[in-house]
Amino acid sequence: xxxxxxxxxxxxxxxxxxxxxxxxxxxxxxxxxxxxxxxxxxxxxxxxxxxxxxxxxxxxxxxxxxxxxxxxxxxxxxxxxxxxxxxxxxxxxxxxxxxxxxxxxxxxxxxxxxxxxxxxxxxxxxxxxxxxxxxxxxxxxxxxxxxxxxxxxxxxxxxxxxxxxxxxxxxxxxxxxxxxxxxxxxxxxxxxxxxxxxxxxxxxxxxxxxxxxxxxxxxxxxxxxxxxxxxxxxxxxxxxxxxxxxxxxxxxxxxxxxxxxxxxxxxxxxxxxxxxxxxxxxxxxxxxxxxxxxxxxxxxxxxxxxxxxxxxxxxxxxxxxxxxxxxxxxxxxxxxxxxxxxxxxxxxxxxxxxxxxxxxxxxxxxxxx
Ligand code: NAD
Numbered sequence: 279x280x281x282x283x284x285x286x287x288x289x290x291x292x293x294x295x296x297x298x299x300x301x302x303x304x305x306x307x308x309x310x311x312x313x314x315x316x317x318x319x320x321x322x323x324x325x326x327x328x329x330x331x332x333x334x335x336x337x338x339x340x341x342x343x344x345x346x347x348x349x350x351x352x353x354x355x356x357x358x359x360x361x362x363x364x365x366x367x368x369x370x371x372x373x374x375x376x377x378x379x380x381x382x383x384x385x386x387x388x389x390x391x392x393x394x395x396x397x398x399x400x401x402x403x404x405x406x407x408x409x410x411x412x413x414x415x416x417x418x419x420x421x422x423x424x425x426x427x428x429x430x431x432x433x434x435x436x437x438x439x440x441x442x443x444x445x446x447x448x449x450x451x452x453x454x455x456x457x458x459x460x461x462x463x464x465x466x467x468x469x470x471x472x473x474x475x476x477x478x479x480x481x482x483x484x485x486x487x488x489x490x491x492x493x494x495x496x497x498x499x500x501x502x503x504x505x506x507x508x509x510x511x512x513x514x515x516x517x518x519x520x521x522x523x524x525x526x527x528x529x530x531x532x533x534x535x536x537x538x539x540x541x542x543x544x545x546x547x548x549x550x551x552x553x554x555x556x557x558x559x560x561x562x563x564x565x566x567x568x569x570x571x572x573x574x575x576x577x578x579x580x581x582x583x584x585x586x587x588x589x590x591x592x593x594x595x596x597x598x599x600x601x602x603x604x605x606x607x608x609x610x611x612x613x614x615x616x617x618x619x620x621x622x623x624x625x626x627x628x629x630x631x632x633x634x635x636x637x638x639x640x641x642x643x644x645x646x647x
């Protein structure tokens with residue numbers, strides 16, 4: 279049975295083509311009628327950015343790209359946009375570059391043309407984030423949804439193997455968490471299922487050969503589907519946990535998502551049988567958690583939070599204090615509609631298992647829920 283639902287499809291143009299980023303960017307800038315482009319790209323991406331924007335008149339380049347968009351950086355970029363009277367922002371880079379472009383769009387209303395170089399997926403959402411004094415604030419606003427996304431898998435060939443795996447698992451997390459997120463609908467579930475299949479196949483191919491362009495294309499396609507599903511469904515338990523951990527303990531975004539995902543899947547899965555079935559099928563396994571762990575084992579992906587810097591140097595006894603503190607911080611953010619009731623005890627057990635990297639199945643029956 280389908281039942282009643284409301285689904286919002288965002289208006290966005292997507293151009294997908296390997297080796298075609300410069301051509302697509304020039305054509306889109308012309309179509310949008312822009313004459314004063316503010317280019318947002320980090321110094322690391324300078325050469326790529328020059329190549330991709332070669333057919334465009336760039337009024338100014340902002341290279342002030344930092345993780346989680348510090349407010350001071352956003353204000354400098356906004357000032358630059360105003361100084362050159364920009365009429366379009368072209369962002370080239372990972373989620374941090376897209377995030378800075380979104381911060382400018384949020385206050386100026388300028389359109390964004392996004393050219394992603396990771397699998398973070400920010401380019402397909404209307405979600406923005408800003409960080410001030412170690413506190414990350416996020417919100418949604420349609421002004422920050424890029425007008426156009428240009429996907430070119432060749433731009434992701436330079437992503438180191440470990441970053442490719444973490445970034446791809448971050449996209450997988452968008453799909454898995456979308457399955458039970460607050461606004462999930464039947465369309466999101468289909469997008470998320472297709473995304474998981476594409477990402478798993480792409481991750482395997484890229485792990486075996488980082489130069490496998492077809493594998494990179496599957497990952498990029500999967501990360502787009504993941505982001506569309508996530509943007510529509512909203513943040514579920516997994517994203518709330520990672521958001522708090524990332525902000526409060528300054529953990530790396532993609533690797534934190536990678537570590538936490540198997541635990542949230544094992545925790546929620548038994549209470550969300552339809553989601554579990556879809557995830558298992560997309561992973562080509564009889565069981566969602568087993569399928570995900572087999573993929574992690576093949577990719578050499580870690581699901582221990584201490585490996586990504588959470589209470590990293592601590593003994594189990596000392597880490598217990600940080601785990602308990604994190605559980606208390608996360609509790610108010612737990613989505614009310616989560617398929618399984620979540621209390622402080624359950625969160626503590628989940629984080630404790632994730633800190634040590636214990637088998638995720640250990641959290642399936644935790645607590646009285
Ligand atoms: P990132 O943009 O910080 O990039 C990670 C690292 O990879 C950086 O050092 C970057 O220079 C490098 N890099 C990027 N592309 C590369 C390439 N092709 N080759 C080699 N190196 C490359 O990290 P990310 O994981 O892409 O994005 C994370 C940020 O995006 C976080 O701030 C997160 O909150 C945000 N995000 C937002 C949304 C949203 O919907 N608003 C969704 C996902 C992520």
